[in-house]
Amino acid sequence: xxxxxxxxxxxxxxxxxxxxxxxxxxxxxxxxxxxxxxxxxxxxxxxxxxxxxxxxxxxxxxxxxxxxxxxxxxxxxxxxxxxxxxxxxxxxxxxxxxxxxxxxxxxxxxxxxxxxxxxxxxxxxxxxxxxxxxxxxxxxxxxxxxxxxxxxxxxxxxxxxxxx
Amino acid sequence: xxxxxxxxxxxxxxxxxxxxxxxxxxxxxxxxxxxxxxxxxxxxxxxxxxxxxxxxxxxxxxxxxxxxxxxxxxxxxxxxxxxxxxxxxxxxxxxxxxxxxxxxxxxxxxxxxxxxxxxxxxxxxxxxxxxxxxxxxxxxxxxxxxxxxxxxxxxxxxxxxxxxxxxxxxxxxxxxxxxxxxxxxxxxxxxxxxxxxxxxxxxxxxxxxxxxxxxxxxxxxxxxxxxxxxxxxxxxxxxxxxxxxxxxxxxxxxx
Numbered sequence: 358x359x360x361x362x363x364x365x366x367x368x369x370x371x372x373x374x375x376x377x378x379x380x381x382x383x384x385x386x387x388x389x390x391x392x393x394x395x396x397x398x399x400x401x402x403x404x405x406x407x408x409x410x411x412x413x414x415x416x417x418x419x420x421x422x423x424x425x426x427x428x429x430x431x432x433x434x435x436x437x438x439x440x441x442x443x444x445x446x447x448x449x450x451x452x453x454x455x456x457x458x459x460x461x462x463x464x465x466x467x468x469x470x471x472x473x474x475x476x477x478x479x480x481x482x483x484x485x486x487x488x489x490x491x492x493x494x495x496x497x498x499x500x501x502x503x504x505x506x507x508x509x510x511x512x513x514x515x516x517x518x519x520x521x
Numbered sequence: 522x523x524x525x526x527x528x529x530x531x532x533x534x535x536x537x538x539x540x541x542x543x544x545x546x547x548x549x550x551x552x553x554x555x556x557x558x559x560x561x562x563x564x565x566x567x568x569x570x571x572x573x574x575x576x577x578x579x580x581x582x583x584x585x586x587x588x589x590x591x592x593x594x595x596x597x598x599x600x601x602x603x604x605x606x607x608x609x610x611x612x613x614x615x616x617x618x619x620x621x622x623x624x625x626x627x628x629x630x631x632x633x634x635x636x637x638x639x640x641x642x643x644x645x646x647x648x649x650x651x652x653x654x655x656x657x658x659x660x661x662x663x664x665x666x667x668x669x670x671x672x673x674x675x676x677x678x679x680x681x682x683x684x685x686x687x688x689x690x691x692x693x694x695x696x697x698x699x700x701x702x703x704x705x706x707x708x709x710x711x712x713x714x715x716x717x718x719x720x721x722x723x724x725x726x727x728x729x730x731x732x733x734x735x736x737x738x739x740x741x742x743x744x745x746x747x748x749x750x751x752x753x754x755x756x757x758x759x760x761x762x763x764x765x766x767x768x769x770x771x772x773x774x775x776x
Contacts, residue, residue: 406570407573407574407577407649407653408570408573408576409573410569438577438648438649438652439648439651441651441652441655442652471655471658472658495559495560495562495563496659496662496666497562497565497566497663498562499562500566501566501567505559505562
């Protein structure tokens with residue numbers, strides 16, 4: 358069976374974010390493209406945050422997953438910075454997976470520039486109980502990409518994937 | 522690219538990278554020591570963003586220089602006089618108010634600078650800046666919120682904020698001073714004229730300070746400078762000694 362870029366992409370759908378095992382890197386939107394050439398595969402990925410420590414692990418996981426097919430001579434993982442990754446690239450399935458992992462998915466940014474002044478925007482819905490009676494506790498949660506919120510309704514803390 | 526522009530660009534990108542590296546290291550010193558858990562995590566995450574940006578910038582600087590130096594080579598094997606960061610970022614962490622004021626002054630500057638660099642005619646730099654800008658906006662939200670909360674807080678937090686502002690104000694003018702080599706970059710639209718950023722920076726600072734019920738010194742006081750010429754305060758040497766110690770103890774080691 359000849360390895361095609363489509364097949365490779367299918368394999369990459371099984372590679373998950375180290376922090377969120379139910380979320381694939383493809384649904385996260387970091388895989389830019391896959392090219393196959395005489396048994397060598399080149400995967401281009403766009404990093405999320407500059408200092409994201411998961412990127413190295415994701416690179417290694419991509420290499421292992423493709424090498425495990427036994428049909429690949431070599432795997433090249435290339436990091437491209439442009440266009441910069443945005444949370445708008447997270448697929449609907451990705452957002453569903455986030456919510457299922459008790460992480461509130463990011464709002465759509467689409468055209469809206471990130472501003473630094475305190476926003477009076479709509480509140481974030483609790484991924485546990487759905488209530489909008491939630492408040493920001495910290496801009497930074499367990500990882501740089503997530504903020505820490507608290508739900509006054511079900512009294513549980515939860516994380517919010519920040520629009521980026 | 523002609524030799525002079527290359528040299529000026531290297532110098533400029535190294536300076537940006539060094540600001541991120543030194544500030545990132547300073548913030549990492551809070552790990553395990555912050556006033557409470559959420560801030561320990563927040564400062565740690567901000568530090569991580571800074572180190573990530575430093576990696577991208579110093580790797581780019583190495584590429585520009587063309588002598589094969591990587592971000593690691595530049596971070597661990599330059600001595601103090603080779604560093605081009607602004608003096609503000611190497612200052613000691615002090616207490617939480619000190620760290621927040623230092624961060625707020627820097628974040629506001631970085632936000633304005635990165636906005637301009639995101640449109641740089643030198644595309645590799647524009648790409649890094651576009652990424653860094655988004656992260657910096659979250660840093661600025663964080664530091665600005667704390668400025669207001671601590672300033673318009675208790676008598677103790679207010680007093681510590683006043684002391685911190687007085688302490689770090691003399692390091693702010695340097696952020697808006699061009700180096701001679703910058704003129705070449707400005708002409709090619711690789712970089713903006715930093716002195717043009719000062720007016721907006723003051724607006725950002727003064728708006729937040731007013732909300733925080735804090736005052737600041739005037740613009741005509743004595744201001745420190747020299748970082749971009751490798752003339753640093755006594756603190757950088759100690760910091761680098763710690764930061765570089767493992768690499769220098771085991772030259773050539775890899776993970």
